[in-house]
Amino acid sequence: MAKAGSNLNLDGQGNPVWLLLELTYKCPLKCAFCSNPTDLDAHEEELTTAEWKKVMHDARKMGAMQIGFSGGEPTLRKDLEELVSEADDLGYYTNLITSGIGLTRKRLENLKKAGLRHIQLGFQSSDPQTAHWLAGVDCYEKKINIAREIKALGFPMVLNVPISSVNIHQVPEIIELAADIGVEYLELANVQYYNWALVNRDQLMPTREALEAAEARVAEAREQLGDRMTIFFVIPDYYEGRPKACMNGWGSIHLTIAPDGVVLPCSQARSLPGLDFPGVRDHDLSWIWHESESFNLYRGDSWMKEPCRSCSEKEQDFGGCRCQAMLLTGDAANADPACSKSPHHHIVQEAVTRALATKQDHKKLIARDVGWVSTEV
C-alpha cells in the first residue's frame, strides 16, 4: 500500500529497509477499494519458492530488515510457512498482511512455529452486511473468528480498516470491536484512490463532516483506551491539502516485489505508464535498486519541478505520491495534486465535489472482478 512514511528513526543509508513481497495477486475477496492492479491478466507467472527465497537473501544482504508478505491474498500460497521460516532465519522481522480468509488455527500455529511475528488483518466493517457490500463476499463471521484465533495464539496484531463513506459512520463500533478483540493497533486507513478505489471513487468519498466526526471519535477513544490500543488515523489527503510523504521518497527505503518478480518502489508504481520496471528473473536485485533507470528516475529531488523544487517542505513530503501525480495530472514529476500549493490542486477539489454530488448507493460499488479464486475455508 502506498503507505505514508513508516515509523523509522534510522536512515537506510541508500539501502532498502522494508521489503514487501506480493506473493500473488489472486484473492478470495473482491474489495471495491482494493489497491491491486485492475489489469491482472497481464502479469500471471508467479515466482517459485526458490525464486522468492533468493529475493529474501539478496534484499537482506542489501540491508532490508522488515519483511511483509502480502498480495492479493498471501495465504493462497502453500509455501507461505516455508517462506516465513526462511525470512525468520535470515533475521527479518516478519509481518503477514492478510484478509484472514485462508487462515485456520492449524496454519496459524505453523506460522507461529515458522517464526511469524506479527499479523495485519484487513477488515471492512463492524457490521456483517456492510462488510459484505465492501468485500463483495460474505466474510464477516470468518474474519471475526480468525481475529480471535490470532489473538489466542498471542500474535501482536494490527486491524487495518480502509475507511470510506460506506463505513465511516461505523468508526465508533469499529473501535469498540477492535478493543474487544484485543488488538494492539487499529489502523483506520482512509481509502487511497488507486486502482479499484479510483474506479469507485465517487461512491467511496466521505464528506468533510463525516471525517471530522470520525476524527473526534478517534480522539475520544484514544483518551479512554490509553495504552491499551493505539489508533492510527491515516490522513485523507484529498481533504487535508497536504500530500503524504509517500514511501518516504521514491527508492529511499521501500522495495516491493510483485508476484511475477517485477521490482517496484511501491505497489502502485506498476500503473505508471512508460516505465519499464525490471524483474528479478532478468536482473540482479542490487543492480535494480541502485542502478536501474526506473529506481533512479524520482529518487532524491533533482527530478522535481516547481513548486516542489523551491519548496521548504520537500524534505518532509518528497513532493507527495508520484503515482497520484501521474493518475491525476498526467505527469508523475508534477507535485502531488493533493498539495494545496500544486497548480493542479483544483483537480482533487473537483473530484471531491463530483463525488459528493453523486448519490451514494452500495449497489453501485464495482467489485474487484479479476484474480478471484474461491476457497472453502
Place this chain on the structure above:
Amino acid sequence: MADSNNHNSLSRFRIAPVFLFRWEESQQAHVLMYPEGIVKLNPTAGEILTRCNGTNTVGDIVLQLSVLFSEQPEFIEPRVHQFLEVCHGKGWIQPQS
C-alpha cells in the same frame, strides 16, 4: 501501561515480546524492530537493552556498564534508571515477573 517509576535496583526487565532486538550488521548498531517500525539505538542504549534479558537486575546492569565505560556507578545509575523508564514507557521492555 503500569506505572513506570516503580522499578528499583533489584528489578529485572526483558524485551517485550512484540519487539525483536538484535545487532544489525548493515547499520553497525543494535536495532529494535516492531510491527510498524525500527529504532536504531545508540551504543549506550544498545548495551543497556542487551542486558535486559530477564536475568540481570538493574543493579547488575549499572555495575556492568560502569566497568564497560570506566565510569563511577554513581554516575551511571541515574542514567540507566532514566533510560529504562523511557523504554518501559514506550513498551519496549517489560518487568520480568
